[in-house]
Amino acid sequence: GDSVTQMEGPVTLSEEAFLTINCTYTATGYPSLFWYVQYPGEGLQLLLKATKADDKGSNKGFEATYRKETTSFHLEKGSVQVSDSAVYFCALTRPHSGGGADGLTFGKGTHLIIQP
Amino acid sequence: DTEVTQTPKHLVMGMTNKKSLKCEQHMGHRAMYWYKQKAKKPPELMFVYSYEKLSINESVPSRFSPECPNSSLLNLHLHALQPEDSALYLCASSQGMGQPQHFGDGTRLSIL
Numbered sequence: 217g218d219s220v221t222q223m224e225g226p227v228t229l230s231e232e233a234f235l236t237i238n239c240t241y242t243a244t245g246y247p248s249l250f251w252y253v254q255y256p257g258e259g260l261q262l263l264l265k266a267t268k269a270d271d272k273g274s275n276k277g278f279e280a281t282y283r284k285e286t287t288s289f290h291l292e293k294g295s296v297q298v299s300d301s302a303v304y305f306c307a308l309t310r311p312h313s314g315g316g317a318d319g320l321t322f323g324k325g326t327h328l329i330i331q332p
Numbered sequence: 333d334t335e336v337t338q339t340p341k342h343l344v345m346g347m348t349n350k351k352s353l354k355c356e357q358h359m360g361h362r363a364m365y366w367y368k369q370k371a372k373k374p375p376e377l378m379f380v381y382s383y384e385k386l387s388i389n390e391s392v393p394s395r396f397s398p399e400c401p402n403s404s405l406l407n408l409h410l411h412a413l414q415p416e417d418s419a420l421y422l423c424a425s426s427q428g429m430g431q432p433q434h435f436g437d438g439t440r441l442s443i444l
Contacts (some may be wrong), residue, residue: 248430259336259422259435260375267430305374309430318429319365319388322374 218243222306222323229296230331237291237326239280239306247308249273249282249289250320254303263291263304301330335359336436338423344442347413353439355406355423364406365433366398367422375422381406382428413443 222239229235241247248267252260264273266282266289273280278293289306306323336357345351355364363382367375380388381400395417397409406423420440424433 248432250432252435259338259437260424262432262434265432309433319377319380319390320367320375320433325372325374 218321220306220308220321220323223326224324226327226329228329232295235293235296237304239289241287241308243308243310245310247310250307251280251291252305296330298330298332303327336423336425336434338436338439342440346444350411353408353421356404357425361425361427363426363428365424366408369420415443418443
């Protein structure tokens, strides 16, 4: 079945450091890929998305590129802030075999801690 | 502000109680979802509704009963829950296949 693998952390960085969170996936066909962020006590917020190979998703300084040849969707940010501290989930979705809407398959989540 | 609204935000119930979780969205989305999230774990899919019809049930115990009264509303009826059912229950909606899902802030459920 489908699966997503990401580094679990916690990942601790200093403010203004460069961030990379690795994400690789296993899926048949052509999944859509997403990064979600979850702050304490809240639901998940969509951070960025990519729906086909070589698409680059970007939002709030975060970027990720859909690499089909390496089945990867790594999250990057050039300069992190304390407010970026949260849990980040890589996820995929693909058409359900019955043709209807599809659920998300998540990685285990990466806890990111940014120190001032 | 989240565009998917879940009520209540917190719920404490005994194992013999019956309660319902509610979810509402006004984005015109035709797919709605229930997920269960345990502490320090990713969300796990429970149910998917597409055009108000149940399309996916991930082998969820019958003590959880979903209902989709119309395209904007999704309920989760709870009965005879177990302590291990304590978790954050998240509702989401999307435009459909392959599209991003938008989540509510969840209902934090505690079973005594």
